Amino acid sequence: MNEAIKPPEQRPEHPDFWCKRFGQGVTPWDAGRVPAAFADFIARQPAPENTLIPGCGSAWEAAHLAGRGWPVTALDFSPTAIAAAREIIGDDAVDLLCADFFDFPVTTPYRLIYERAFLCALPRKLWAAWGRRVAELLPPGGRLAGYFFLCDQAKGPPFGILPEQLDALLAEHFELIEDAAVDDSCPVFAGRERWQVWRRRPA
């Protein structure tokens, strides 16, 4: 079917696609817990940093950060995902926003953007805009940290990205400072995701 005439619930760039899956409980990407490399990374940091979690889904990591006194914004454009996140977060101090990553207004600059299963949820036509947006949101020294689905899987979501394609999106503004294998992946990502940290270069 022509992309342009597909209904919204079949187009991952549309919130209805994700609302349908959260509504039906079909969320194979959802770890149901905080992944190990993320928890280890946070434990290594000397002080809390203002953090953005775009495409947060159930937002397990937001609850983890808030519980440790980190200021955190968890953002998702699907109201059904936000409702799921609200259940997980409870009364924790998380700024939970139902908004589009590409055009939400920023009030306090972020130092850290946490990536998990967000870039791989975006169709390829949005990748360049994602690269520009993370560079725009982070100041020099700010970091983009998380999990990247590194493979040649054109049909998605999850959409795989090759290391050289990710490099093409980020290298102008970021340097890769951590890159490690992951051993607690969900089955949909197993063997094909890596933990990476990219640091924003001076402007």
Ligand SMILES: C[S@@+](CC[C@H](N)C(=O)[O-])C[C@H]1O[C@@H](n2cnc3c(N)ncnc32)[C@H](O)[C@@H]1O
């Ligand atoms: C595969 S899920 C991953 C959820 C979560 N990060 C996790 O690890 O479980 C992708 C999420 O990104 C959200 N999303 C996709 N495009 C978005 C956009 N442009 N702005 C905000 N959220 C978006 C979807 O609604 C969905 O909840």
